[in-house]
Amino acid sequence: MLNSTLNDTTAKSSAALRPQARPDQSVLRVENLEVTYYTDAGRAKALDDVSFTLGAGQKLGMVGESGSGKSTLALAMMRMIKPPGRIEGGHAWVGDTDLMALDDDGMRKARLSKIAYIPQGAMNSLNPVTRIGNQMVDAIKAHVGRESRSAIEDRCAHALRSVDLDPGVFRMYAHELSGGMKQRVCIAIGILLQPQVIIADEPTSALDVVTQRQVMETIDRVQKEINAAVILIGHDMGLMAQFVDRVAVMYAGRLVEVSTVREMFTSPKHPYAQALISSLPNLDNKGVFQGIPGLAPSLLRLPSGCAFHPRCVHAMDICTTTRPETRTLASGRMVTCHLFNEEA
């Protein structure tokens, strides 16, 4: 069944990749987003000209090494970048609202009602001294003007039930819940106001495989229920293969490839994506360890030209001098690499 949903989203996603063709279809349109951190050691461009689109009901996986800008992208979309970081430019359209153009109050209203964020490490994001219920009620009260107490509690109970938790959790404290349950509480809070976009930042990185599957299945179900677009951030390619429709690969603050999950796993285009895919363990290559040589570059001292060229097996002369542009291939895939200059 999963395979069939995958196939019909493949058709949809290639259309959604070309925003200029059918802009009305996508619920999220990120355009030329740029974030810079002004540190004592210099300027670090954490997001460099990031653009992508996402349709309702679609799931996008965002992968990359630590420091590649995945979490910065999530925080930038939520407008939660803190100094010394600054959003330098770009747009993030949810429906017809540009989040970057909203005033602070408007953005506060948009969070949770238009775009929700499920943070990494749920155990740390819940308040330990107030009941779960109060934290949920607070979230609703901040957005919905006047609603009776019972209506609010109904909403919370519904959200808890849809993540497979007993409504009794409403009256509990965070320490009474297991890691998986806390993560599901965070998902429940995330969907309280039925946002159009949900960003999940490594939602299962601290959980064991069984709980991880349970949490991912929960996200999958609530996502279908409210037909939201989901961005899953992480570095576990296995999880991506099981969950998302499309995969975006980040490297040193740039999107280097965006493909459907099948294209990504069967024929990755960008050399970094290729290395990433071939480093994956599976049942057939026992005892073969293939890492990616070299280290992720420091954002403060990026290599000239293409940031990946010192680690790239296909590096050419042009790669050391000229920064590659992102190109959309005929198949609808986006690649940022000089190898595909002619193909576009």
Add this chain to the structure above:
Amino acid sequence: MGNLLELQNISKVYSRGLVNAKANVALRDISLTLREDEPTILTVAGESGSGKTTLAMLLLGFIAPTTGQILYRGKNITMLEGKERLAYRREVQAVFQDPFAVFNPFYTVDHLLTVPIKRFKLARSKADARKRMDEALTAVGLRPEDVLGRFPHQLSGGQRQRINVARALLLKPKLLIADEPVSMVDASLRANILETLRNLQRDHGVSIIYITHDLTTAYHIAKSIIVLYRGAVMEAGDVDTVIKTPQHPYTKLLVDSIPWPNLDQRWGAEKIIARTTDDGGDGCRFRSRCPRAMDICNTSPPLFRIDGHHTAACYLYEQQPEIVPEKLSELLPV
């Protein structure tokens, strides 16, 4: 040569509270023998709360077992003194989960390597010490000039974790206890660290106990596996057999939930029964979540031998010959 380390019917119970003390059984009757002449890689797998870290702490002598004893070269480790204690401390080494937390940020990384050299009087001179450090770092695939003299924050997680392995290697250990060594490292660096560990076993004759919840890496690095659930052995044996043809319902659930990076190998549809917070001490510890639980599961299942290198503690295999827990190690291939 004899047994390096031997666990004899170890149990560990943590109790909480003075009145109506609540006992929490972290490990129940575990026996395990590691031979000195047969270096192997053994995976101890299980979810959080399965007792795998408790097992590591016991092996390292950080905590004492509630019942049973741990023998190092035939002697109880709590009785070790003087030279023998030092030898045990040197031969049994550890690599921990968090490559960020084990470094003191005020010292350069050299500190982590020079302290054990001094403590165990490994080097005769400064030049000799430096040579040993260089050798250990090279063995884990680092260039000494890249890392020595640097502060921990200047290195990546993968580099730091490999320095930890180098530190352990410096002491020429017989046994390395690796508690989730790659869970906090980027996927692209995992392969490097696992390869380092495997080479350690192959080229330096070090046995490794690889503690993890990640069956994918376990499958790739280990020879044998023990699956724990809430302190009890569920299934054990050859890693290929256990992961490819799991027999115990818990292992089946675990293997079914591995997100393989393969589009044609989908997550199973097996329903997950939520874990209840409190189920009684006796009986199979998995029975409250087991889809195939029977009445007999109220009594603790013994280990049943499924074939030469495979055993499961489950009454579904009742017709198979029983084996006593002390014999578990004999089933594990090396």
